[in-house]
């Protein structure tokens with residue numbers, strides 16, 4: 001299955017990946033090859049097969065509604081790239 | 097009206113569980129920033145979410161109350177998007193197999209009942225909160241994130257585009273809020289964000305079947321904002337189409353101060369959520385037995401209560417709707433009747449004086465200092481003739497202020513009705529002597545003058561004379 005230039009760019013945008021122009025052709029080929037390989041599955045007759053919701057045949061795993069202690073505040077923030085007054089500080093995000 | 101407004105609503109309601117949907121962090125509001133977080137709700141690698149059973153129980157309850165089909169097999173999915181209020185870069189939600197499908201809710205607007213179909217209800221997690229360093233997002237060079245709210249359980253309730261006005265949209269949310277409150281599954285406070293509402297709005301020529309291009313309106317944080325937002329947006333679209341323009345499919349925000357909707361300029365590609373099944377949570381199977389058990393736990397809901405108030409209590413449609421909007425109010429009436437009061441009389445007191453007091457105190461009937469049994473006792477004093485209806489108002493106000501029983505107040509303040517014939521007769525004679533003009537009027541055929549004279553006697557008795565006796569004795573005295 002061939003994947004288009006535009007699709008590569010859209011996927012890159014959605015995944016927040018920067019693909020330099022000189023790498024576009026290479027990425028296009030790699031992704032197309034993977035899709036072609038997976039495409040073989042389409043030969044199977046799946047008329048009476050239910051879509052699989054989970055790989056493990058396990059259902060209904062719950063926990064009771066009980067509060068347990070949260071992380072220590074310092075520890076919670078220890079992975080933050082930047083911290084400000086107990087907050088995770090992130091670059092400005094504007095949707096435009 | 098050339099154009100018809102078409103509205104569908106997406107309502108998010110926070111469930112009042114103690115812990116979050118997939119971890120044991122507290123859902124309590126107002127903790128210091130990032131103190132109600134753990135590896136699961138921070139999306140740290142290597143941790144596993146586990147569903148809070150209560151969230152599922154609540155979702156089934158809400159689904160049944162809204163006449164939905166409960167799906168025997170449902171599952172969670174990842175909704176992928178990048179925004180820092182989601183530490184995982186995806187929101188755990190339900191996509192193609194949600195917990196509930198195909199329900200409805202009946203609303204009443206302008207005396208007409210309208211059935212609003214509910215497309216689906218699904219369980220999901222709430223996102224965190226962004227605090228901007230500048231006064232607005234565009235003047236800030238960074239944002240601060242608090243993840244305390246991340247993972248608080250939400251139900252998203254999606255309606256079909258079945259509403260035709262801002263008023264109907266408002267009535268729908270009002271009714272939905274009432275039901276959620278009856279079920280005791282959410283605080284449903286719009287101003288505080290525990291119930292949030294987005295509207296999909298379009299317009300079309302009256303008689304058209306095809307839907308017009310819709311816009312999505314966010315940030316309507318009260319019932320009146322919702323109604324105004326829908327009305328404004330429908331008008332904006334109608335004017336746009338009238339001027340030969342076209343509605344652009346976009347997300348807009350309601351600015352309550354300006355009273356208008358503003359474009360949020362969101363790129364189309366951003367809305368490609370690439371849902372896929374959540375591998376960290378196993379699917380859910382729900383048996384018919386489980387559903388029937390849940391149905392048994394449902395309280396009597398507003399519609400059923402309203403019908404009962406009309407049938408059993410003989411209340412009007414309008415009165416029973418007002419009295420069933422809040423469970424606390426309906427329970428109060430039931431308790432007053434159970435304490436021996438006449439239902440219609442109790443309803444009148446509740447709709448009149450008591451409602452005023454409850455509203456002024458900004459509380460519900462549940463917390464009223466006058467308890468249902470006390471209202472019933474006070475009404476019994478009127479029936480017995482111990483106090484008049486007029487004095488009862490005074491007694492009720494004192495009961496509200498002091499919490500004391502009505503008989504104690506009547507005793508303390510000497511409010512017992514005067515039923516002593518001699519005492520009333522003396523007052524009647526005095527009033528007749530003092531008001532020759534009115535007496536003349538009455539005798540010359542102006543029947544209305546009697547009302548004035550009765551009023552004077554009541555005034556002279558400080559409201560304590562039995563009005564029926566006063567009326568009768570005045571008539572007797574005047575016809576002598």
Ligand SMILES: [Zn+2]
Pocket residue numbers: 116119120121132133134135136137138247
């Ligand atoms: Zn947590």
